[in-house]
Amino acid sequence: MSMGGGITGGGAAGPGSTPGNAAHGHPPMQSQSPLAGRPAPHLRPVGGPEGGGLGGGGLGGGLGETMRGPSGLRHDPLNSPLGGGFGGGLGAQRGQPSADTELPRFTMTVNGGLRGPGAVGAPAMLKGLTPELNGLLREAFTPTRPKQQLNSLFIGRTDTLKRIISAIEEERAHVILFGDRGRGKTSVANAIEKIAGQAGYLSLKLTCSAELSFEDIFRHFLKKIPSTYYRSGIDNPFASRRSFTSFNELLPEGGFSVTELNEVLAGIHATHVLLILDEYDRVTDEDFRNKLAELFKNLTDSSIPVTLLVVGVAENLDQLLGKHPSIQRSLVPVHLPLMTDVEIGRLINAGAENAGIAFAPEAVDRICEFVRGLPYYAQLLGLHAARSAVSRGSTVVERDDLAYAVTRCLQEAERGIVDSYARALAAERRAELEDVLLACALCPADAYGTFDPKELAGPGGAPPTKEALGILERLCREEYGGVLAPVVEPGWTRYRFRNQMMRQYVLMRQAHERGQI
Structure with missing residues (x-):
C-alpha cells in the first residue's frame, strides 16, 4: 500500500464530541486533536486545518536515548518547524474549575450516619526533588494505586x-x-x-x-x-x-x-x-x-x-x-466510560495545585491528546513531567518535561503491550503497518474506545481501500499481536484496541520515534 498525504487527528474546536453515526444509533465519537504522520493517501485526514504533525524523523533510536529530530540534533519541541503535533489549542477550555465540583451523596442516612467530605491540604512548594516533595507528587499523581480520599483529586466521575x-x-x-x-x-x-x-x-x-x-x-x-x-x-x-x-x-x-x-x-x-x-x-x-x-x-x-x-x-x-x-x-x-479532555485537564491541574506546582496549558493539551481519556496514563505522565520540572528547579511543567515523561512511560510499559506491538509490526511493510496502526490510535472513538473504520477514509471521504481493511483484519489476529478486536454488528464492523492501553502506547511510541512530542 503506497502512502502519501498526512495522517492527522481531528481538529478539536473544544472538549465536546463529534457526531457519531446517527443512522446506526451509535454514541457520539470523542473529539480528537491533530497529529500528523507519514504520508498516507488512502487515509482521509481526520480533522481540521490545524493539521500538525508527528511527521518527519523516521524511526528514531532506542527509547532511552535523547529525543532527536530528523537532522539527528536534539529536537526542541517549542521551536520546531515540524509544528505542534499533538497541539489543539484547548488550553483555554481544559482544566478549568467546574461549578459543580461537589461529589454526589446518598440523600438518606441509614441509622443516623454522619456525612461530610474529606479534605487534603497542599503544603508549600519545596525546592528541588527532595524525598518530601517526591512523596507529595506521588500523593498528587497516583497512577499505580486508586484514589482513596474524597477530595479535589477525585475528578471526572x-x-x-x-x-x-x-x-x-x-x-x-x-x-x-x-x-x-x-x-x-x-x-x-x-x-x-x-x-x-x-x-x-x-x-x-x-x-x-x-x-x-x-x-x-x-x-x-x-x-x-x-x-x-x-x-x-x-x-x-x-x-x-x-x-x-x-x-x-x-x-x-x-x-x-x-x-x-x-x-x-x-x-x-x-x-x-x-x-x-x-x-x-x-x-x-x-x-x-x-x-x-x-x-x-x-x-x-x-x-x-x-x-x-x-x-x-x-x-x-x-x-x-x-x-x-x-x-x-x-x-x-x-x-465506566473514558474521561473527557476537560476532565483529564481538571485531573492534571488539581494534582498540580495539590503539589504546589503548575502545568503550562500547552503541556496539559499534549497530555490530553496522548492519554485519550485514560486516567492511568494522565496520572503517570503528570507524575514524571512534574518530577522533571522540579528536578530542574522549576515550578511550571513545560513541553520538555513532557518529552521526558513520555520516554519514562515507554520504558515502563507492560511487557505484554510491548510484545504485541512488536508482533503487529513484524513484517517487511513495517512503515505501512505503522501508519495504519497510528491512524487507528488517532481515529475518533466513542466513550468506550470503539472506532469506525470509515473514519480512516481517503481524501474526499472515499471509503478505506480493501488493502487498508485487510491490515485491520490482520491486526486482529493473535499471531500478529491481536492488537485490535472487531466489534461486529449487523451489516457493520467497528474496531477497538483489545487492550485500551495499547492506544496510548502507540501514540507515545510513534511520537517518540518520529521526533515529535
Whole structure:
C-alpha cells in the first residue's frame, strides 16, 4: 500500500464530541486533536486545518536515548518547524474549575450516619526533588494505586457515582461496574465505599483473587458484621438470645450453601450492608460465579438489606458474570466510560495545585491528546513531567518535561503491550503497518474506545481501500499481536484496541520515534 498525504487527528474546536453515526444509533465519537504522520493517501485526514504533525524523523533510536529530530540534533519541541503535533489549542477550555465540583451523596442516612467530605491540604512548594516533595507528587499523581480520599483529586466521575448511588439507594438493585484497565474503577469503588459509609451504610470492600473461594470471601465479610446488627428476638421476644461476636459465627462449620448464607444475611437489621467485590475478573471458578448469581437472586427476592457492588475488567456482563439471564432484573450494569479532555485537564491541574506546582496549558493539551481519556496514563505522565520540572528547579511543567515523561512511560510499559506491538509490526511493510496502526490510535472513538473504520477514509471521504481493511483484519489476529478486536454488528464492523492501553502506547511510541512530542 503506497502512502502519501498526512495522517492527522481531528481538529478539536473544544472538549465536546463529534457526531457519531446517527443512522446506526451509535454514541457520539470523542473529539480528537491533530497529529500528523507519514504520508498516507488512502487515509482521509481526520480533522481540521490545524493539521500538525508527528511527521518527519523516521524511526528514531532506542527509547532511552535523547529525543532527536530528523537532522539527528536534539529536537526542541517549542521551536520546531515540524509544528505542534499533538497541539489543539484547548488550553483555554481544559482544566478549568467546574461549578459543580461537589461529589454526589446518598440523600438518606441509614441509622443516623454522619456525612461530610474529606479534605487534603497542599503544603508549600519545596525546592528541588527532595524525598518530601517526591512523596507529595506521588500523593498528587497516583497512577499505580486508586484514589482513596474524597477530595479535589477525585475528578471526572460524578455521573458514574450518581448512577451507582441511585441504583443502590432508590432502586435497591445490585451494581456491576466494569470497563477496561486504567479507567479508575477501583477509585470509583473506593469513593462509593466512603460515600455510603457517610450515609450510615455498613460498607465493606474486598479484592478478589483466584485463590479465594466463595466461602472464603463471604466468611471474611461476615466477620466484619458485628452481632449488634442481629435481629435476635425482634420477631419473637420469647426466643433465647444467642451470644456471638460476628455474623460469621452463625454459619455452619466448613462449607455452606447459598441458601444458608442468605438465611444468615436475613438476620441483619438496623443498617444496610454494602459489600464491594473488587477485581472480580480474577475469579475463574465457574462454581463461584454460579453461587454469586444465585445469591444475587436470593437477596433480591428476600428484600434483605444487603447490596452487592461487583467491580471488574470486562467489556460486557457475560464476560464478568457468565450467562445468567435470570439475574439481569436484579442488576444495574454501569460501563465506566473514558474521561473527557476537560476532565483529564481538571485531573492534571488539581494534582498540580495539590503539589504546589503548575502545568503550562500547552503541556496539559499534549497530555490530553496522548492519554485519550485514560486516567492511568494522565496520572503517570503528570507524575514524571512534574518530577522533571522540579528536578530542574522549576515550578511550571513545560513541553520538555513532557518529552521526558513520555520516554519514562515507554520504558515502563507492560511487557505484554510491548510484545504485541512488536508482533503487529513484524513484517517487511513495517512503515505501512505503522501508519495504519497510528491512524487507528488517532481515529475518533466513542466513550468506550470503539472506532469506525470509515473514519480512516481517503481524501474526499472515499471509503478505506480493501488493502487498508485487510491490515485491520490482520491486526486482529493473535499471531500478529491481536492488537485490535472487531466489534461486529449487523451489516457493520467497528474496531477497538483489545487492550485500551495499547492506544496510548502507540501514540507515545510513534511520537517518540518520529521526533515529535
